[in-house]
Amino acid sequence: MSFKDIFNIDGEVKESAHARVNLIGEHTDYTGGYVMPTLLSFKNTIEITENNTNEFIVYSQYFKEKKAFNDFKKSTNNEWVDYIKGCLHIFFEENKISSRYLNIYISSDIPLERGISSSSALCVATLKALNTFFETKIKDPEIAKLAKKVEFNYIGVSGGIMDQMVSSIGIHGKAFFMNCKNLEYELISFPKNWKFCLIDSEVQRNLRNSSYNERFAELQEAERSLGVEYLGGVKKQNFQPDKFDNNTIAKRAKHVVFENDRVINAKKNLIENNIYEFGNLMNESHESYSKDFEASTLDVDLIVKRSVECGALGARLTGGGFGGFTVSLIERNNFSHWYSKILNFYPAEKIFEVN
Numbered sequence: 001m002s003f004k005d006i007f008n009i010d011g012e013v014k015e016s017a018h019a020r021v022n023l024i025g026e027h028t029d030y031t032g033g034y035v036m037p038t039l040l041s042f043k044n045t046i047e048i049t050e051n052n053t054n055e056f057i058v059y060s061q062y063f064k065e066k067k068a069f070n071d072f073k074k075s076t077n078n079e080w081v082d083y084i085k086g087c088l089h090i091f092f093e094e095n096k097i098s099s100r101y102l103n104i105y106i107s108s109d110i111p112l113e114r115g116i117s118s119s120s121a122l123c124v125a126t127l128k129a130l131n132t133f134f135e136t137k138i139k140d141p142e143i144a145k146l147a148k149k150v151e152f153n154y155i156g157v158s159g160g161i162m163d164q165m166v167s168s169i170g171i172h173g174k175a176f177f178m179n180c181k182n183l184e185y186e187l188i189s190f191p192k193n194w195k196f197c198l199i200d201s202e203v204q205r206n207l208r209n210s211s212y213n214e215r216f217a218e219l220q221e222a223e224r225s226l227g228v229e230y231l232g233g234v235k236k237q238n239f240q241p242d243k244f245d246n247n248t249i250a251k252r253a254k255h256v257v258f259e260n261d262r263v264i265n266a267k268k269n270l271i272e273n274n275i276y277e278f279g280n281l282m283n284e285s286h287e288s289y290s291k292d293f294e295a296s297t298l299d300v301d302l303i304v305k306r307s308v309e310c311g312a313l314g315a316r317l318t319g320g321g322f323g324g325f326t327v328s329l330i331e332r333n334n335f336s337h338w339y340s341k342i343l344n345f346y347p348a349e350k351i352f353e354v355n
């Protein structure tokens, strides 16, 4: 069903935002470190018109559901429409404009709860559509910060700014390297012989209910133990595990400190077209994410192992952890070999080409 089928008129404004895959740099964003995601072709599209009723009417093509409301109170049972209410609430509050009632239509092909930031893409697309509709001229980095506010302040999920920034500013086919402390970023092209592929572990993850918030708190404890504002400022060579009373906190911190070093090396290797070194860094990143950060699952570890055995140069779990997609790096001229071998383990519907 299209916008017209639902609302009987054509949409006036249309904006989209893409999901992302993080190539390397996990749980480093909210600790002032480095990340390197890239956009996927999966996306959310938001269409808007004004309506002459006294309520907001939102239709989700994904859930095939229509919701109407005239206040921005969050539901008590985590409904999808909360993200839209949150965006409207934050947008009107920040811009000090009085709200007008709107028809909002959401279409999306982003698989949910798979670690590719479907929620950030939804918030970024909604805020961009509101920005266009109300002609507020908010710049893309500010859209990202508003989207983060929606997730952090309104929805109540801990997290960093990586997903919103890449979804708002990123370019398809380029790596988005970012220093999360000052939000400076670089867009870097992939060499022609590099190919990334996702494999869906089908282990659904839910940021709210998973151990994401626990890891977030553990890293804050690590920062307190070291007496630093951000773990991202700690260099690998200065990392002293004996500064921690608690071994678990030491392992979590080690993952972040070494992961930052890997992201910086990964960027250098990407620019210099060192595909083997980049692949090794992805493998080391997964090992650390699984053993020290304990954010993987047995199914995910098996996918990563098989992908490398089938010929990937590197493979790792991507995103917040505890299930979702894995990402593999494959040399393009070896792709059909890797693909035919991986099909012995996983069906084609679970495998997605990134570039």
Ligand code: GLA
Binding pocket: 022, 025, 026, 027, 028, 029, 030, 115, 117, 158, 159, 160, 161, 162, 163, 319, 320, 321
């Ligand atoms: C989620 C969060 C991000 C980031 C990743 C882990 O996607 O939204 O901010 O922390 O997890 O790297």
